[in-house]
Each structure stands twice: as C-alpha cells, then as structure tokens.
Amino acid sequence: MTRIDRYWKRCAAGMMAALLLMTAGEGSFTSFGAQSLNSPSKIVISSSQTEGGSDQAVQSSPAVTAAFGSVSTPVTDSSSYFGAGRLTMLANHDTKAQQLAVIIENGAGGLIVVDGGWKENSAYVLDQIKQKGGHVAAWLITHPDSDHVGALADILHNHSTEITIDGIYYSFLEDSWYQEKDAQVAAMVSYLKEGFAKVSPSVLHGDITAGQVIDAGPAKIQVLNQAFKASNDFVNNSSVAYLVSLNGTNVVFLGDMASAGGENLMANVDLGALKCTMVQMAHHGQNGVDYEVYKALRPSVCLWPTPQWLWDNDNGGGAGSGSWKTQETRNWMVRLGVKTYFCTKDGDQVIE
Numbered sequence: 001m002t003r004i005d006r007y008w009k010r011c012a013a014g015m016m017a018a019l020l021l022m023t024a025g026e027g028s029f030t031s032f033g034a035q036s037l038n039s040p041s042k043i044v045i046s047s048s049q050t051e052g053g054s055d056q057a058v059q060s061s062p063a064v065t066a067a068f069g070s071v072s073t074p075v076t077d078s079s080s081y082f083g084a085g086r087l088t089m090l091a092n093h094d095t096k097a098q099q100l101a102v103i104i105e106n107g108a109g110g111l112i113v114v115d116g117g118w119k120e121n122s123a124y125v126l127d128q129i130k131q132k133g134g135h136v137a138a139w140l141i142t143h144p145d146s147d148h149v150g151a152l153a154d155i156l157h158n159h160s161t162e163i164t165i166d167g168i169y170y171s172f173l174e175d176s177w178y179q180e181k182d183a184q185v186a187a188m189v190s191y192l193k194e195g196f197a198k199v200s201p202s203v204l205h206g207d208i209t210a211g212q213v214i215d216a217g218p219a220k221i222q223v224l225n226q227a228f229k230a231s232n233d234f235v236n237n238s239s240v241a242y243l244v245s246l247n248g249t250n251v252v253f254l255g256d257m258a259s260a261g262g263e264n265l266m267a268n269v270d271l272g273a274l275k276c277t278m279v280q281m282a283h284h285g286q287n288g289v290d291y292e293v294y295k296a297l298r299p300s301v302c303l304w305p306t307p308q309w310l311w312d313n314d315n316g317g318g319a320g321s322g323s324w325k326t327q328e329t330r331n332w333m334v335r336l337g338v339k340t341y342f343c344t345k346d347g348d349q350v351i352e
Contacts (some may be wrong), residue, residue: 025026040196065211069273071222075248080352083247087351091344098284100305108217112139114253119150136165137216140172142255143239144189156195169205171227171240181234210220219246230260237261254282262289273295304343311326311345
C-alpha cells in the first residue's frame with residue numbers, strides 16, 4: 001500500500017521507538033531458535049517465567065516434515081467447514097487501518113492465532129482469545145510488520161499472565177537486514193523480541209522450515225516456506241505462508257506476500273497439491289501475489305482482511321480514487337469462479 005499504509009506504520013514506528021527508549025538497558029535482543037514441535041507441554045506465560053528469561057534457544061529434536069499435499073485432516077462433519085471448530089477473522093475495531101488477525105478454534109479447547117494486528121488491537125484480540133478459552137496451541141507469525149505482530153508484542157509485554165501459549169512460530173531474517181531495509185519494521189522486531197524474552201524459550205520456535213508439520217490437536221499446520229529475501233517489497237515478500245487443516249478444510253495464509261514471494265513459493269511448492277479450500281488474500285487483497293498463485297491454489301473461498309476504504313480503493317475522494325489494486329484482485333477471483341467471500345469490511349467474519 002502507499003500513502004495511507006505508510007501513515008499508519010509511521011505512527012506505529014513512533015510508538016515503538018518511544019517504548020524502546022523507555023526500556024533501554026533492560027536487556028539485549030537476540031534471535032531465538034525453535035524447540036520441540038511435537039505435542040509441546042502446556043506452558044503458561046507467567047511472571048515466574050519473565051524473571052531472568054533465557055535468551056538461548058532450547059536444543060530439540062529435528063522438526064517433523066511432510067511432503068506438500070500430504071497434510072490433511074479427517075472430515076468429522078460434512079455439513080460445515082470446520083466441524084466442532086470455527087474460524088474468526090477479526091476486523092479492526094480500533095482504527096481504520098488494515099490488519100491481519102485470525103483465530104481458529106480447533107474444537108478441542110485449543111486455538112491457532114495467525115498474526116494478530118496492531119498494538120492498538122491487542123485488548124480486543126486478547127478478549128477474543130479469552131472468550132474462546134484462553135489456550136493458544138500455536139501462534140503463527142507471517143512477518144513482523146506492525147499491522148500483523150503489534151498486538152502479540154503488546155500481549156507478551158503487558159498481559160503475559162492472562163492466557164496460555166504453547167508455541168509461537170516464526171521465521172525472521174537477520175536484525176541487520178531489517179535495519180537496512182525498513183527502520184520501522186526493525187523497531188517492531190526489537191520490541192517483539194523483547195516480548196519473546198519474557199516467555200520460556202520452549203515456547204519459541206524461530207527456525208521453522210519449509211514442509212514442517214505442527215500438530216495443534218485435531219488441526220494440523222504445515223509451514224510452506226521460510227522467510228525469503230527479495231530484491232523489492234522486502235518485508236512483505238519475506239512473509240511465511242502456512243497451511244492450516246481442520247475437518248478436511250485446508251486454509252492457506254499468505255500474509256503480505258507480494259509478487260516475488262509468490263514466485264518463490266510457486267517454484268518450491270506444488271500449490272495445486274495443497275487441496276486449498278480457502279485462501280487469505282495476500283497483502284489485504286491488493287499488490288500481493290500474482291494471479292498465477294491463486295490460479296494454482298484454486299480456492300473456493302476467499303478471506304479478505306480488507307477494510308472498506310481499501311475494498312473500494314478510496315483514498316478519500318470516493319470509490320476508485322486510490323492507487324491500490326484491490327479491484328484487479330477482485331476481478332481475478334471472478335475469473336477463477338470464486339463465489340464465496342468473507343471480508344472484514346463487514347466486521348468480524350465467523351466461519352463454522
């Protein structure tokens with residue numbers, strides 16, 4: 001996105017910088033490796049874990065991987081998408097900015113959270129998690145932009161005793177890379193890693209690999225790629241894509257992946273083999289992956305984390321007055337014959 005997107009991110013960056021100055025000297029920031037991914041023990045993020053939290057990755061057995069197209073779950077209820085579970089894609093109730101925040105209830109008391117939105121959204125996200133039982137089996141990060149991980153960072157910093165998180169999964173590039181490419185994102189990465197330091201290292205899974213399978217109760221998750229270094233649209237193209245399967249429904253999350261990231265994904269993953277039912281529209285539905293990625297996935301349902309102004313391409317001068325490419329993406333879905341849309345311009349989207 002252009003002008004409006006940069007405005008919101010500049011605001012977030014200013015807040016992050018202030019917070020970092022306030023907490024200067026309280027600890028260093030390091031990268032965390034992954035730990036055991038098989039049936040992780042329940043870890044409550046509590047004050048007892050925040051004191052002297054380790055900044056070293058726990059050594060663990062190799063991650064479980066599987067061929068792309070082989071990860072699926074049994075259909076227990078053919079009359080619904082998710083059986084006893086449910087997917088909720090959250091709208092931004094705090095500002096007009098775009099965000100990505102999804103909570104999947106697995107039907108057995110566990111939650112899968114994808115990203116989470118801005119720092120300003122953290123109270124609403126936290127409340128939604130609590131209403132759904134408060135036990136996050138897996139928190140998936142696509143990339144560390146403020147409109148994706150700000151809420152998680154705030155929850156880790158300020159509400160660490162209020163929910164349970166078994167595992168946080170992510171693939172980040174070097175701190176120096178973020179500093180070179182985008183100072184605002186670098187500030188968020190530092191703030192988020194400071195939050196990571198407040199939890200047990202066994203919660204952190206920072207070296208996920210392509211093909212890796214994560215068990216989340218009745219649901220299964222597959223990592224489709226690691227963070228990718230592109231020559232343009234740097235941070236968006238570093239997005240990690242995930243497949244989440246529940247009740248035989250396969251959902252592909254693309255984060256903010258743009259054209260180069262999509263090409264990399266297609267070169268390394270047989271997208272047609274994923275049996276994709278639903279796809280999260282990349283970069284909020286505009287200037288994301290190219291048509292060929294969606295064509296290869298062949299979804300029957302589109303998840304649009306897209307506010308009204310972006311859906312309408314409205315920069316303040318009415319529909320069509322902006323430079324965003326939402327209408328182009330909408331036309332692609334018509335071309336592919338997709339008839340079922342869920343869009344956050346209409347509020348929280350609950351899919352059962």
